[in-house]
Amino acid sequence: MKRFLATTALCLLPAMAQATALEDAPWAPRAAAYRLTLFLGNLDPMPWDLLDSSWTTPVAGSARDIAAFENMTESETRGISQALEDQDRQALFLAATDVIENGILRSLAKASDNLGTPEAAQHIARAETLYRAFADGIQAADRSGFHQNGRAWLALNSAVGSAGLSQAGALEADRDAFNAARETIETYLMQNYTAADFMPRSTLTTVPETIHSSGAEIEVPVALPPGSNIADQRELPRLVLQFEEAGLDEADMPLVAYGDMLFDSPEIFGGPARDLGMACSTCHNRSDVNRDFFIPGLSSHAGGMDVDGSFFNSMFNDRTDDHLDTPSMRGIRFTAPYGRDGRESSLRRFTRNVIVTEFAGKEPTPFQLDALIAYMRQFDFLPNPKIDDAGRLTDLASEAAKRGEALFNTPFEGLNGRACATCHTPDRNFRDGMTYDIGSSEAPFEGGTVTQFDTPTLRNINFSAPYMHDGSLPTLESVVDWFNDSKSLGLDDAERGDLTAYLYAVGDGEDPYQVFKGRETTFRLAWEELTTFASTLNTLIPMQDAENIALLVDTVAADLAADASTMVNQAAKADVYRLSSLLRAAGDASAGDNWAEAAAAWDAFKTLQSELDEAMY
Incomplete structure (x- = not known):
C-alpha cells in the first residue's frame, strides 16, 4: 500500500523513498x-496568481488560519507586494527570505526581553517554526552548521527557565547561556x-548563501509545499481483483505479484516523483481514485493534477495549465482507449508513457x-446488484432511477438525435470506446481544433468524484445540470432528478471501502501485500535476476520498516525490522552474485515470516 512520506525540514534526510504517510x-x-x-x-511558467494568494490569504497546511501579511511589518509587506506586482521572481525570493530571517531575529529579541517568563518560551517556539523554513537547505548543504544550530536551539529552550508546577521544579533563566546560543543562530542567519x-x-532553494556563493553543487531533498496531500485517502477503496474473486492466491502468480509490487513502487519513476515516494497507487489508490490528492500549483482541486508541467519532467512541459482529473482504473481491461483524450489504444504503451x-x-x-499489465488487467469493477450483465436496471433500483433509465435511452435534438x-x-460497461468534443474544452488557438475526450465508463462513478476530464463538476447532479443547460435538453426539475437517480444507480457498488476492525488493521493489509510482493523472490532468485531483485528489495524492505510505525501491536515492531534486514541481506547477496547466500537469506525470511504472521497487526 503505497503512501507518501511527508518529511519535515528538521528530520534526517531519507536514504531512499519510503512509503508510510506521516x-x-x-x-x-x-x-x-x-x-x-x-x-x-521554480515552476515554469510561474503561477503568479497563486504566488500572490500564498501571501495574502491563509495557506492550507498553516498552523493558524491567517495570512502571512498579518504577521509582517509594513516594509516587509511592501517589499513582497512590489515584487508580486512587478512579477519579479528574484525580488520576490529576496523579499520572502528577508521576511523569514527578520521574523526569527525579532522573536529571539522578544524572548530575550522576556527571559524568565513563560512568554520567552513562546517567542522561541515562534522563531523555531520560522527557522524550519530554512532547515532542509542547511541540512543538505552544511551538516556541521545544521548540528551547531540544532544544539543552539536546544540551549535556548533550556536557558529560558521555567516557573515549574505549583511552585515546584522551577528553573532559573540562564542569560549567559541564552545569549551565547542566540548569538550562534543570529550570526549564522546574518551570514547566510x-x-x-x-x-x-x-x-530557488534554502541553501545557505555562503555555500551557494562557493559554487558547490548541492542537492536539496525534494519537498512539496504546505497544503500538499499525496497520502492515501482516509477511506481506502476496496480493491477487487479477478483472481481473488476466483479464489486464487496471488503468491502463486509471480508475474501478477511482481506487477502489484511495481504498481506500488516509486522506484520505477524518476526524480522528483521517486524521491517523494510516489507510485502508480499514489493517484490510483487500490485501482480507484485518490480523491484527496492535491499539490498546490499542480492541482486546481483535489483528485488530479497537471501531469505535463515542469515539475515531474521538464522535457514534457507543455507550458499550459491543464489539470486532469484522475480516472479510476477499475475494470481497466474493458475501458480502452487510455488517457482522458483517448490518445492510446494500448494499455502497455500508455503505461510506458506514464x-x-x-x-x-x-x-x-x-x-x-508484462508484470504491470498482468496485474492491472486483474482490476475489476465493484459488483453492483442494481444492474444486470447487460447494464439494465434490476428490481433493486428505485422507481426514480427506472424513470431516469427511460430518459437515458431517449434521443435528444441537443445531442444531435442521440441518447x-x-x-x-x-x-458495453456504459462506454463506447470513442472520443468526442462535447464542448467541455476550448480550442488551443482561434480556429484551432478542440481536444476530444473519451467516453468514460459510468460504472462505480459514485466513488470517483469530481467529474469531467478536468474534474470541474463536483457531483452527478451538476453533471446532469451541465448537459441539460449546454445541450438544451429541456429537462424539468423532476426529470433531472430522475436522470441523476439513474446515474447513482448504475454508478453504485457493493462495499466500496476497505473495512478495518479488530486484527484487520492498515498494517495487516500492508503486511499481506508486502510479503506477497516478496514471494516473487521464489522465482527471481532461481532466475538470478539481480536487477529486478534489487528493485523489489528497495521497495519492500523500506516499506516494511516504514509501515511498522502504523502497527497496533507495537511489541512486534522489532520483528518487522528483523524481516526487513533479512530481505536486504538477500538483495545484497544477489547484487554480489552470491546466489547461495541470497537463497539462504530468503529462506530465513520465509521461516521468520511464518513464525511471526499471527503477531503482525
Missing part, C-alpha cells in the same frame, strides 16, 4: 508562504540569509511492463 506538522503562516514561494517560483548579499539563483514521459522514469524492461446511452452504452 502527517506533516503545520507550518507557521509566514513559513508556509515562503515554502510555497520556493515551490511555485541576509538577502541583500545573495547572488542570483536559477533555482512511467517515462510523465514521471521521468527510465525505460521499463519488457518483463516489467445518453448512445455513447455510454449499457451493455
Whole structure:
C-alpha cells in the first residue's frame, strides 16, 4: 500500500523513498508562504496568481488560519507586494527570505526581553517554526552548521527557565547561556540569509548563501509545499481483483505479484516523483481514485493534477495549465482507449508513457511492463446488484432511477438525435470506446481544433468524484445540470432528478471501502501485500535476476520498516525490522552474485515470516 512520506525540514534526510504517510506538522503562516514561494517560483511558467494568494490569504497546511501579511511589518509587506506586482521572481525570493530571517531575529529579541517568563518560551517556539523554513537547505548543504544550530536551539529552550508546577521544579533563566546560543543562530542567519548579499539563483532553494556563493553543487531533498496531500485517502477503496474473486492466491502468480509490487513502487519513476515516494497507487489508490490528492500549483482541486508541467519532467512541459482529473482504473481491461483524450489504444504503451514521459522514469524492461499489465488487467469493477450483465436496471433500483433509465435511452435534438446511452452504452460497461468534443474544452488557438475526450465508463462513478476530464463538476447532479443547460435538453426539475437517480444507480457498488476492525488493521493489509510482493523472490532468485531483485528489495524492505510505525501491536515492531534486514541481506547477496547466500537469506525470511504472521497487526 503505497503512501507518501511527508518529511519535515528538521528530520534526517531519507536514504531512499519510503512509503508510510506521516502527517506533516503545520507550518507557521509566514513559513508556509515562503515554502510555497520556493515551490511555485521554480515552476515554469510561474503561477503568479497563486504566488500572490500564498501571501495574502491563509495557506492550507498553516498552523493558524491567517495570512502571512498579518504577521509582517509594513516594509516587509511592501517589499513582497512590489515584487508580486512587478512579477519579479528574484525580488520576490529576496523579499520572502528577508521576511523569514527578520521574523526569527525579532522573536529571539522578544524572548530575550522576556527571559524568565513563560512568554520567552513562546517567542522561541515562534522563531523555531520560522527557522524550519530554512532547515532542509542547511541540512543538505552544511551538516556541521545544521548540528551547531540544532544544539543552539536546544540551549535556548533550556536557558529560558521555567516557573515549574505549583511552585515546584522551577528553573532559573540562564542569560549567559541564552545569549551565547542566540548569538550562534543570529550570526549564522546574518551570514547566510541576509538577502541583500545573495547572488542570483536559477533555482530557488534554502541553501545557505555562503555555500551557494562557493559554487558547490548541492542537492536539496525534494519537498512539496504546505497544503500538499499525496497520502492515501482516509477511506481506502476496496480493491477487487479477478483472481481473488476466483479464489486464487496471488503468491502463486509471480508475474501478477511482481506487477502489484511495481504498481506500488516509486522506484520505477524518476526524480522528483521517486524521491517523494510516489507510485502508480499514489493517484490510483487500490485501482480507484485518490480523491484527496492535491499539490498546490499542480492541482486546481483535489483528485488530479497537471501531469505535463515542469515539475515531474521538464522535457514534457507543455507550458499550459491543464489539470486532469484522475480516472479510476477499475475494470481497466474493458475501458480502452487510455488517457482522458483517448490518445492510446494500448494499455502497455500508455503505461510506458506514464512511467517515462510523465514521471521521468527510465525505460521499463519488457518483463516489467508484462508484470504491470498482468496485474492491472486483474482490476475489476465493484459488483453492483442494481444492474444486470447487460447494464439494465434490476428490481433493486428505485422507481426514480427506472424513470431516469427511460430518459437515458431517449434521443435528444441537443445531442444531435442521440441518447445518453448512445455513447455510454449499457451493455458495453456504459462506454463506447470513442472520443468526442462535447464542448467541455476550448480550442488551443482561434480556429484551432478542440481536444476530444473519451467516453468514460459510468460504472462505480459514485466513488470517483469530481467529474469531467478536468474534474470541474463536483457531483452527478451538476453533471446532469451541465448537459441539460449546454445541450438544451429541456429537462424539468423532476426529470433531472430522475436522470441523476439513474446515474447513482448504475454508478453504485457493493462495499466500496476497505473495512478495518479488530486484527484487520492498515498494517495487516500492508503486511499481506508486502510479503506477497516478496514471494516473487521464489522465482527471481532461481532466475538470478539481480536487477529486478534489487528493485523489489528497495521497495519492500523500506516499506516494511516504514509501515511498522502504523502497527497496533507495537511489541512486534522489532520483528518487522528483523524481516526487513533479512530481505536486504538477500538483495545484497544477489547484487554480489552470491546466489547461495541470497537463497539462504530468503529462506530465513520465509521461516521468520511464518513464525511471526499471527503477531503482525
